[in-house]
Amino acid sequence: MLSPDLIDSLFPADLPGPEHWEKRYPPRDLPPGAQVTRFGPSPTGYLHIGGVYVAMVDADLALHSGGAYLLRIEDTDQARLTEGATEQFADGLTYFTISPTEDDLSGHYGPYVQSSRAEIYLSYVRELLRRDRAYLDFATKADLQDITAKQRAAGALPGYYGKWAIWRDASEDQVREKLLAGEPYVVRFRSPGLSGGRVSYTDAIRGELSADDNRNDAVILKSSDQPLRLPTYHFAHAVDDHLMRISLVVRSDEWLSSVPLHLQLFDALGFDRVQYAHVAPLMKQDGSSRRKLSKRKDPEASVGFFIEQGYPAEAVQYYLRGLANGRLAELPLPEALATPIELSGFNAAGPLVDLVKLDDISADYVATLPADAIMGQVATWAEAYDPALAEVLAAEPDLARRVLDIERVDVPNPRKDLRRWADFRPVYGYFFPQIFVPVTDPADDRFGGLAPDLVRQVASAFADQYQAPGPDVEWFNQIRELATQLGFAPNAKTYKKDPEAYPGSIREASQVIRVLLTGSGRSPDLAQVAGALGVDEVLRRIRAVV
RNA sequence: GGUCCCGUCGUCUAGUGGCCCAGGACGCCGCCCUCUCAAGGCGGUAACGCCGGUUCGACUCCGGUCGGGACUACCA
16 A cells, blocks of 8 residues: 555645535435436547437436436547547537537536546545555556466456556555656556456346456556546546436446446445446448447448438437337327437347438428428528539529429328438429539430430420420320320330330330439429429420430 | 347337237338329238247246357547
8 A cells, every 4th residue: 555645746736635526516406306417429530320319318318307418528538539529529419409408608517528627537546546446557568468468378367457467566665666767657446356256236228237346457547648647438437427416327338348347436436326228339230240330331320421411300310219219219200209218118239220211201201391491401401511502592592492392282292202401402403404414315224224216206206396384285195195106005004914015105205204304213293393494494405315 | 268238020119928820110012093203092021040948828937059249448
């Protein structure tokens, strides 16, 4: 055990003791059952959709229990900090309307950035040192590698524990000598774990869990050669979650195996243990197996993907909530968003994220929106991600409105052709001559393999006798007539009966017109499209291929 | 290697011993509607990983096994 003098000489003379922090951050005065939660992203990269998932759960639990939810930036790894990450977190969480109930401006439990809490951690490290629950470790990287190698050779478990913990029982003289020589050190927790010991605890999602007790003397304070002395995740977790008076820690299940250590830390520090809820991470199918959604490999792992594609926040939230609690997926969207997420409703296994399902949800959601709302959202999105489209929209707001109204207003089944705002250009862009690219190649794939000659014939026959839609015009008759003349079957059924007798049915013929007019195989009612375009533009597009 | 977690249709899941030769949703396929694409309506497809045990009875309980995943850092 180190002498008090030596220990104190390691810290600022005016460093307050734990009682100071205890007083400064008193227990919260909250109604019974209120949950205090936190989301603690590490600004070492961009926000992961799994982060949004967990943050959403945190915020929802706090909201519905009358508690508090806070965002804590966990930047103890100063070496891996990424420029702009904190701002990106804020943007991403804002997009999904997940906002903390307290922050540096309004909260009493800050600062909410770990690098600003260095002094607090130091107080508790010193306390542990004074009580001999921690010790100084001067092992170098080479020492550590050496230990690992020997353990491997001996078939022992890896780690810094027992007889392998070379500084665990070092004498004060040894420590003084190293200190004098200016050698850097870390502070390690003196684990009370015994060989063969077991721990058990209750996880709010998984129930009773047990594991081998922790025996590893984990590092709690990083190297003394760093300008800012910060703790490791484990120690910061214990100190912060206690002092911020967090009642429930919701985190990804990769932390499950660290729980024994965390429990020891809470106990050694004299803190009440927190309740844990370990959620399974979002997964991705990879060949025949599945793995955690990876930021490196999967574009949809990044929150940016959803924002850039312009997925409506409500649709993504609805999808994520359904993943969290299956029964929410059975509810209509408004109810699902309003119904509290329950810890007991989680599945212990990690779900695969299914973009096809999200698309379906999103299309359904957009179909419920009035044209005005869609216009506003598309315009906002386009300003950031498709400036040319934004310009066109701003120049022709009336056209844009009319376009969005087609088959959306006063119809029993509104079109479901918009899943994300990025769909606007491929789905409706052709209405705007400024951004429309005419189809000029009769062999274009979009014609579905119809003979190029026939494509040309359809186009020129159509153009030659074209009549704009009007009160006295049966617009589609034009197509029907030319289709008959060119030998197309009058309907799909007739064609199906004898496919050899026709080049195709009226369906194929009208698809030629559709593709020429819109550049797409999918569009609203052709007569309405033609009407919106005007005679000149219709003819220009049809003749582009002749 | 060790420890821990997980395992129902392709996917998300319902199911807490008989209501299940397993229900819903998405997907896919087909049919219908329709002058054309969608949308919509109707129908179909498809699963309890495997082996034992407990029980009158097991998707549900127990054991094993296989498979998948996480952790095993001065990363979080």
